[in-house]
Amino acid sequence: EAQVTQNPRYLITVTGKKLTVTCSQNMNHEYMSWYRQDPGLGLRQIYYSMNVEVTDKGDVPEGYKVSRKEKRNFPLILESPSPNQTSLYFCASSLGTSLTEAFFGQGTRLTVV
Amino acid sequence: DAKTTQPNSMESNEEEPVHLPCNHSTISGTDYIHWYRQLPSQGPEYVIHGLTSNVNNRMASLAIAEDRKSSTLILHRATLRDAAVYYCILRAAGGTSYGKLTFGQGTILTVHP
Numbered sequence: 001e002a003q004v005t006q007n008p009r010y011l012i013t014v015t016g017k018k019l020t021v022t023c024s025q026n027m028n029h030e031y032m033s034w035y036r037q038d039p040g041l042g043l044r045q046i047y048y049s050m051n052v053e054v055t056d057k058g059d060v061p062e063g064y065k066v067s068r069k070e071k072r073n074f075p076l077i078l079e080s081p082s083p084n085q086t087s088l089y090f091c092a093s094s095l096g097t098s099l100t101e102a103f104f105g106q107g108t109r110l111t112v113v
Numbered sequence: 114d115a116k117t118t119q120p121n122s123m124e125s126n127e128e129e130p131v132h133l134p135c136n137h138s139t140i141s142g143t144d145y146i147h148w149y150r151q152l153p154s155q156g157p158e159y160v161i162h163g164l165t166s167n168v169n170n171r172m173a174s175l176a177i178a179e180d181r182k183s184s185t186l187i188l189h190r191a192t193l194r195d196a197a198v199y200y201c202i203l204r205a206a207g208g209t210s211y212g213k214l215t216f217g218q219g220t221i222l223t224v225h226p
Contacts (some may be wrong), residue, residue, distance in 0.1 A: 004156075033213070043157070043216040058213070090156045092214070102149075102214060104156030 006105035021076045023091030030096035032074040036087040081112040117201045122221040125191045133186040135201030143206035150197040
């Protein structure tokens with residue numbers, strides 16, 4: 001089954017404690033990205049990757065890092081989480097064209113206290 | 114990025130057709146019109162997309178105005194499972210932003226039994 005898998009689904013952490021949210025896709029997609037969803041602000045892109053070893057900033061990259069060492073994986077790293085990063089995070093993947101659909105993970109609800 | 118405008122909310126009764134409008138007056142000639150929906154507690158899922166011609170798939174139909182400045186997502190027979198937030202999104206055909214989905218506020222669809 002084609003899918004994007006995020007882990008964990010829920011996470012509560014403390015300010016400053018480094019964390020990683022994993023994202024994996026099984027569709028051999030080139031394009032992967034991370035979004036955060038906040039009430040009243042909708043979904044905003046954090047980082048994206050057009051292929052292995054190619055990453056770039058989205059609209060709200062501050063406080064986040066990503067890596068793309070393998071095609072299937074695109075982890076989101078918060079080196080020093082802060083309360084304003086409390087949000088619902090989604091990973092997405094798609095083929096390298098706008099002619100096809102994007103697939104989203106189920107989301108990771110992060111709370112930073 | 115070209116912007117889309119959708120009504121904040123719409124209501125429908127079960128088994129009736131639903132027409133969800135979207136205005137995109139600044140659309141460029143190469144932008145594709147995509148629709149996604151987000152069910153409660155889930156990631157966005159693809160519904161349909163088109164460029165100029167009307168499109169049909171198993172989920173919905175997409176009617177695109179001749180001047181491409183607006184489009185309408187048509188759910189032929191709404192079910193309770195169709196209650197979701199529906200997003201109308203423009204995707205660039207090329208360049209580095211082809212994969213990016215710029216989400217607006219979307220339309221909250223309520224379906225009454």
